[in-house]
Amino acid sequence: MRIRLCLAALSLVAGATAATVTAPSAAAAACSDIDVVAARGTFEPGTLGFIVGDPVFSALQRKLTGRNLSSYRVNYPADLSLTSAAQGNADLVNHVNSQASACPNQRFILVGYSQGANVVDNSIGISSAGAVVGSPIVATLPAAVEPKVAAVLLFGNPIRAIGKSVTGTYQSRTIDFCAKGDPICEAGGNDTLAHLGYTANADAAATFAAGRI
Secondary structure (H helix, E strand, O other), X not given: OHXXXXXXXXXXXXXXXXXXXXXXXXXXXXXXXXXXXXXXXOOOOOOOOOOOHHHHHXXXXXXXXXXXXXXXXXXXXXXXXXXXXXXXXXXXXXHHHHHHXXXXXXXXXXXXXXXXXXXXXXXXXXXXXXXXXOOOOOOOOOOOOHHHEEEEEEEOOHHHHHOOOOOHHHHHHEEEEOOOOOOOOOOOOOOHHHHHOHHHHHHHHHHHHHOOO
């Protein structure tokens, strides 16, 4: 019930804010230094995501002065359909593979919030199957692309509520925020509004990523 309320709250946020959001362009510029690839949360408004993606991109621009940043909004429904996260997983991997081929010197920062964290998890080989709005892995970033991923920034990651986390190759490059009481990422969490507060972590996430560029 709390999870349904949390997702419903995100839907309300979408309705209340979508008309007023100003955000960076999500079209990836050709061969920028760094491409910020963001998967928004369920029903989340904004270009890259009103709660996480847009504020994180802005924070990265402030931290990475002198670097040319582009952004890409993962193309997926971000709804409650059974294939939503899988569609995002496929699109993220396709985008990064395409960019890596066209722009050999480009690096990537992957950003995922809520269902978007499931999308990123799957794309780096950590299955979100069994988590809220999760899915089995349908595509993973190949070994040749892995060194180009500078940082992975996750917020309200649903796999944490089922006892999982990012391990292995990407672990040292990953920061994973879970607010106390957030029922999406904390088993037994009972603070629905905690899931909507991750804008407060944007600067810390950008600092983490900047330290790995």
